[in-house]
Amino acid sequence: MISYLIHESGTPDVSGTTEFSAVQESFQKWESDVASYIDFGYAGTTNRPASLLESESNRLDCVNVVKWVNYNIGFMSALALASNSTRYTNSNIITEFDIAFNDYHDWARWCINGASSSDGCITGEYDIPSVALHEVGHVLFLEDLYPIAVDLDSDPYNDVNKKQVMYYSFQDATQDIRQSLNYGDRAGVRYIYANTNTAGSxxxxxxxxxxxxxxxxxxxxxxxxxxxxxxxxxxxxxxxxxxxxxxxxxxxxxxxxxxxxxxxxxxxxxxxxxxxxxxxxxxxxxxxxxxxxxxxxxxxxxxxxxxxxxxxxxxxxxxxxxxxxxxxxxxxxxxxxxxxxxxxxxxxxxxxxxxxxxxxxxxxxxxxxxxxxxxxxxxxxxxxxxxxxxxxxxxxxxxx
Ligand SMILES: [Zn+2]
Missing domain, CATH: 2.40.128 (Lipocalin)
Structure with missing residues (x-):
């Protein structure tokens, strides 16, 4: 099992423990994909830093931490919504990952798929589960996707890459469709972490x-x-x-x-x-x-x-x-x-x-x-x- 902690400060943008549950949902969505095998475990809150992202020395403490940080700390650019840093060995064994959300931006838990939210669904705020889902994809070694401009259907996001969680950029209108893994995300994680018990594979x-x-x-x-x-x-x-x-x-x-x-x-x-x-x-x-x-x-x-x-x-x-x-x-x-x-x-x-x-x-x-x-x-x-x-x-x- 891969354990992770969430920094106890959370973000001041949402009330209660909304952000903690939203982050956990996103880890669970990757784990729940039936045709791949990953086992994440939430280990509670912590006062430890997101050490790989918060200092230029890139400090390895072998604790996986998700944290909201000030935008100008460490490697985080003011424009980035969030960053992931993963340290791994030459044989691709992950020794630590940290995720930092940029508190320069406004965060919310959007009212998508019937979820209730006391924080509104305000354009200009970023949906925690959508962004967290993308960052956890990076933890799993999936890279960013960029536009490919293959016109396959009639919807406004007809570039198929824009529908994938791993598309590099968020726009308000695409956050809702990226609360769930799309087929490209699933294909990627299944390729790396194949579940050999999958029927029919x-x-x-x-x-x-x-x-x-x-x-x-x-x-x-x-x-x-x-x-x-x-x-x-x-x-x-x-x-x-x-x-x-x-x-x-x-x-x-x-x-x-x-x-x-x-x-x-x-x-x-x-x-x-x-x-x-x-x-x-x-x-x-x-x-x-x-x-x-x-x-x-x-x-x-x-x-x-x-x-x-x-x-x-x-x-x-x-x-x-x-x-x-x-x-x-x-x-x-x-x-x-x-x-x-x-x-x-x-x-x-x-x-x-x-x-x-x-x-x-x-x-x-x-x-x-x-x-x-x-x-x-x-x-x-x-x-x-x-x-x-x-x-x-x-x-x-x-x-x-
Ligand atoms: Zn990315």
Whole structure:
């Protein structure tokens, strides 16, 4: 069990113990996700500091504290609503986390979902459970999400990332929908803290997984597709499954498809990326599945395109296997992600492939850009690898 305490001062913005119960609710919402396994335990109030956030020396006291602090203390910028700092070992064992809420802002417990509040539901105040839910996501190693601008439905927050708790910024109108975990938040926490007792999950020798969203079965409601590598002894396959009609209130799909698979991908797969995009002139979405082939020696990033998936998610046909020029990918890569976006002035999108290079020293994240992917799914040229400068093995990070 992961114990945490809340500083006894709370915030003067709300009456009674509203803020203490609101924070506990947010920890419990992550714990209650049925397909992941986390066990938080509230250990009461304390007079200890949020030590990782309140001093420049970043003091590790191995006590997990949630506290409202003055905005100009330590690492907290005046604009940040709240910050989390987590200290962890090179093997990703968390030794301490602290969360600091910024008392420069006005806090409230909004009257959402029938909750009673004597503090009103005033625009301009920040909803404690919504912000706490986001910060606890950081405790669990989920990162901030930023706009992706994929127009999937008709509501004003049609960028799917804005509906996720882990979206980086709060606006008044989005606080209510972010009192509950959305499908992307759940996918992230399930990936890191998989509950292997989950009925129906296909856990064996799995290597890598990825998720993409699109409107597949009815052209409007968000569906998502999960892909993962099944990596037994001998030939591997990549499996994928759709979650149909994700509920806007619970983040849970109304049903799951059966598992589909593609074969002929080699014996040593590391990392799988998946994306849904319309690359050709047909109105149906195309499904791109990418993977890293990891034989002895240099690794290679490969992909196939499932053209024109029908309302069951089945492609009309598959492309042959395409190869990203990979002389600079390295020998010990793992994890892969693929996304497409049009960043130049012509009509064709660019394909981005990201991977983690995992040599004996520090890990690094690199990516390559395939420029102007044509209607056959081939890039006109590929960049050399680009170093993001991110070293995932860095020991401490502070996120807001
Ligand atoms: Zn954040």
């Amino acid at each position: 296909s856990v064996g020798e799995t290597q890598g997984a990825d998720i993409a969203a699109g409107a597949v079965n009815d052209g409007s409601t968000v569906d998502y597709v999960l892909a993962w590598a099944d990596n037994p002894v001998g030939a591997n396959s990549i499996r994928y499954r759709y979650g149909w009609d994700v509920s806007s209130s619970t983040g849970v799909p109304s049903s799951w498809s059966t598992d589909y698979s593609i074969t002929g991908i080699g014996d040593e797969t590391q990392g799988v990326g998946v994306n849904l995009i319309n690359l050709d002139s047909n109105s149906r979405l195309d499904l791109i599945i990418a993977w890293i082939d990891n034989p002895v020696g240099n690794n290679t990033i490969k992909y196939r395109i499932g053209w024109n998936i029908d309302t069951s998610g089945v492609p009309a046909s598959w492309s042959s296997t395409k190869t990203v020029p990979s002389s600079d990918v390295g020998n010990e890569s793992q994890e892969l992600a693929i996304t497409l976006s049009n960043i130049d002035s012509n009509s064709r999108p660019e394909m981005f492939v990201f991977w983690v290079d995992n040599p004996s020293g520090a890990n690094k994240i690199y990516y390559k850009i395939g420029w102007n992917v044509n209607t056959s799914g081939d890039a006109s040229s590929w960049s050399s690898r680009i170093d993001t400068g991110i070293q995932p093995g860095d020991e401490t990070r502070v996120r807001s």
